[in-house]
Amino acid sequence: MTVALAKAPVEAPSGTGPRRRRGPRIGLALAAVWLLVVALAVFVPHLLAPGDPLAGVPALKLQPPSAHHWWGTDEVGRDLYTRVVHGAGLTMSTAVLAVAMGVLLGSALGLLAGLAGGIVDVVVMRVVDVLFAVPGILLSLALITVLGAGTAAVAFAVSVGSIAGIARVLRSEVLKVRTSPYVEAAQVSGNRPLRLTLRHVLPNAVTPLLALAALELAAAILSVSALGFLGYGAQPPAPEWGAMVASGRDSLRTAWWLTTVPGLAIVATVLAANRVSLLGGRRLR
Amino acid sequence: MSPVLTVEGLAVRYGAVEAVRGVSFHVDPGETVAIVGESGSGKSTLAHAALGLLPAGATVTAGRVLLRDTDLAAADDRELRHLRGRTVALVPQDPGASLDPVMRVGPQVAEVLEIHGLARGRAAALRAREALARAGLQPEQVADRYPHELSGGMRQRVLIAAALAADPALIVADEPTSALDVTVQKQILDHLTALTAKSGTSLLFVTHDLAVAAERADRVLVMRAGELVESGHPAQVFDAPRHPYTRELAAAAPGLDGPTARAGSTTGAPLMVLEGIDKTYPSRGGRTVDRPAVDSLDLAVSRGRTLALVGESGSGKTTVGRLVLRLLDPDTGRILFDGADVTSARGSRLRALRRRVQLVQQNPFTALNPRLTVEALIADPLHAHRIGSSADRRRRAAELVEVVRLPADTLHRRAAELSGGQRQRVAIARAIALDPELIVLDEPVSALDVSVQARILDLLRGLQRERDIGYLFITHDLAVAREIAHDVAVMRAGRLVERGPAATVLSEPRDPYTRALLDAVPDPRRHRPVTTPAHP
Structure with a gap:
């Protein structure tokens, strides 16, 4: 317990403060810098890697990392650095699309369940329970078998994995906000149900959803890469991180960089996204 | 000493x-x-x-x-x-938050004794029971219960027992x-x-x-x-x-001396009439017999007058307010507004009713949408009823802010930047935006400091005079009721036990329950026998 009684001014011991300040947050800074680089790679890949990710020089195949080819070359002589940079756009846009679809579908379900209540709530939430029960990647694979390969299909398949979590969070928030006095006041003011939902319920319920969506992004990057690795995402020769790891396996013994570099890119991006979204989540709470 | x-x-x-x-x-x-x-x-x-x-x-x-x-x-x-x-021992403010929810009450009181090494084991448990008894509880009934099984008053007594357990100075x-x-x-x-x-x-x-x-x-x-x-x-x-x-x-x-603030004037035509209303909340599990929240209630509020609905928590007074606002449907009985039966009004008829009946809630900290500015909050009812252009609505919001005597610069602030009294003024401005004929005020001043309370009541009285609004004023505080009400209705366990002009009910109560309520109001002139501390 704090003893803050003294004749001279005494600072309360920091141990009981709301949050103890530790040293500079190196991890967070690194994560932010990495995400910035990834963003550059997504929007202006030519700034980081002016070369063509698809053009290979067969004579220069499977070169180890060197001053000329920073991260070496692949089995048809394409520069790996250029391909990883250009691949960021495909992987990230698929992941973002997946999260966007997940948020849209999940919040529609959550809102429906939270507002309608009764039998609708029960049915929707049992469907969500089923979605939760099936492992996300298995669900995605099953969906892709039905939908066929391709970027949009992968995005949808991945989004289904995040629907359940988002629906649950939004439903609980909507239930909480819906019974709050200010929503009752808005109802007495004569707001129609649609306006009540859009103006008074939803804006006050989405905050935790934003934090969750940021977290889901990290998971989505991983899932998109996993599906790319299995060959369901962007088709060759388009550069995609997961697919690049997969194709590098063939020469794992001789050319380690082919799997290691895109693999590390995935790991770094997932960790960075996770770290930054955790911070956002804490802020929003 | x-x-x-x-x-x-x-x-x-x-x-x-x-x-x-x-x-x-x-x-x-x-x-x-x-x-x-x-x-x-x-x-x-x-x-x-x-x-x-x-x-x-x-x-x-x-x-x-x-x-x-x-x-x-x-x-x-x-x-x-x-x-x-x-x-030195503390009896904290909030009995709900100050007890450990997963520990039985007896051990919580005994803990004080064990910490100070005054007793342990069975001896501590026995002394804890004594302390509970001294605090006016029945130890054999209470000691083995968890805090959530006790009422607020009982929890406060447990805290008193814990404070007294070690005989502090x-x-x-x-x-x-x-x-x-x-x-x-x-x-x-x-x-x-x-x-x-x-x-x-x-x-x-x-x-x-x-x-x-x-x-x-x-x-x-x-x-x-x-x-x-x-x-x-x-x-x-x-x-x-x-x-x-x-x-x-x-x-x-607010005290109980002097004349009531408002003499019962000529009775106007009843504006809102409740006839034989019953309401029972369905209980889950159904092990207990459901006690009705409101039991064959008749009530009438007149135009331009204040009816104070007085009772303790659980008496059903808030349920009555919600029935009047049509946020709840009665099981039986009729609700008449301005002569028309609105018991089962829906859709556009209900919305038409909502233009004429408004609400001011108890807690100004949760009654305002935290995302909206004061201007948007006050204009919201106008927006909902599609009244005027957005420029008209802004003008109206500015007028209303003046009517409730808030500074003009509050218009562009959010609720979080305002004090409790200011927030309640915003809620009142919102309630009068549609020029309603009836406002349900659900404990509108119980969360406010006394001086703020007096100013809000003053504002409400002024608005009623100018606009001829009827108030259904729900309160647990008889002293506040006396400040604002023309008529008083006392509720207990879902039933009206007494009703009449404020002056009569508050000075010559007929029902023993009303008398008990009146006796409980702290009276500053009834000083307890002064026990001057002995100065040897």
Whole structure:
């Protein structure tokens, strides 16, 4: 317990403060810098890697990392650095699309369940329970078998994995906000149900959803890469991180960089996204 | 005998804010001292300083606190732990949040004894039961229960039992009854004062309610903005206040003397009529027989008049308000508004009704959408009913802000930037935006400080005069009802026990329940027999 009684001014011991300040947050800074680089790679890949990710020089195949080819070359002589940079756009846009679809579908379900209540709530939430029960990647694979390969299909398949979590969070928030006095006041003011939902319920319920969506992004990057690795995402020769790891396996013994570099890119991006979204989540709470 | 607690020139600050500025006072053995002040006056900081429990971030910049002979500043954590509970004990404000929810009540009281090594095991359990009995509970019924199985008043008694368990020399009670009904408040305070008188324990009692302080204390200290502005015998502080602020507080404190604020005028045509209303909430599980929340109720509110619906928590008064607003549907009975049956109005008929019947809620901190500016909040009903262009609505919001006497610059602020009183004014502006004929006011001032309370009631009376609005004023506080009501209806367990003009009901109550409610209202002029502490 704090003893803050003294004749001279005494600072309360920091141990009981709301949050103890530790040293500079190196991890967070690194994560932010990495995400910035990834963003550059997504929007202006030519700034980081002016070369063509698809053009290979067969004579220069499977070169180890060197001053000329920073991260070496692949089995048809394409520069790996250029391909990883250009691949960021495909992987990230698929992941973002997946999260966007997940948020849209999940919040529609959550809102429906939270507002309608009764039998609708029960049915929707049992469907969500089923979605939760099936492992996300298995669900995605099953969906892709039905939908066929391709970027949009992968995005949808991945989004289904995040629907359940988002629906649950939004439903609980909507239930909480819906019974709050200010929503009752808005109802007495004569707001129609649609306006009540859009103006008074939803804006006050989405905050935790934003934090969750940021977290889901990290998971989505991983899932998109996993599906790319299995060959369901962007088709060759388009550069995609997961697919690049997969194709590098063939020469794992001789050319380690082919799997290691895109693999590390995935790991770094997932960790960075996770770290930054955790911070956002804490802020929003 | 030396004082139990001595505070000398104490000054405490939170960052740049000076919460307490140079306060000195002392508490003698067996004495009851009340600290009175409004929110933010520094009274709680003072009470916590007496316990050596200032929160992190609080800094003592001057002065000292002596507990018996121990300087709390010089004491280390171990000494402080030894003092707390044994020499000084706290009865906290919120009985709901101050008990461990996963521990039975008996062991929680026994814990105090075990910590101080006064008793252990069975002996501690026995003494805990004794303490519960002394606090007016039946130990055999209570000791093995969890806090959530007890009512608010019972929980407060458990906290008193825990505070008394180790026979401390001083009990600090921080607003011990502000979360409780008046009749429960009276019982708890009666008990606390009787106990301290019997055992010679001193009581330092923090409250926002000058009437409670004046009724119970041997000495009253009035705090404002961190300073002690007045202290003295309650009779003197209340009847002949020296400081202008005390005078204001004494005047604002609603009491039960003098004529009722509003004489029953000619009865207007009834605006809202409830006939034979029953309402039972379906209970889950269904092991108990459902007790109706509202039981064959007849009620009428007239245009331009105030009907105060008075009762304790659980009496069904809020349910009546919700039925009137058509937020709930009655099981049986009829609701008539301006002659038309609106019992089952839906859709556009319901929306038409909502233009004419509005609501002001109890807690101004949760009644306003935190995302909207004051302007958007006030204009929301107009928007919902598609009245005027957006420029018209802005103009109207600006007018209304003036009507409820808020500064014009509040228009573009959000609720979080406003004080409780200001928020309640925004809620009132929102309620009158549509020029309604009836407003349901559900405990509109119970969350506010007394002086703010008096100003809000004043505003409501003015609005009623100008606009001829009928008020259904739901309150647990008879003194507030007396300030605003023309008529009073008293509810108990879902039934009306008494109704009539305010002057009659509040001065010559016919029903024993109304009389009990009236007796429970703290009366500053009914000072308890002064037990002047013995000065040998």
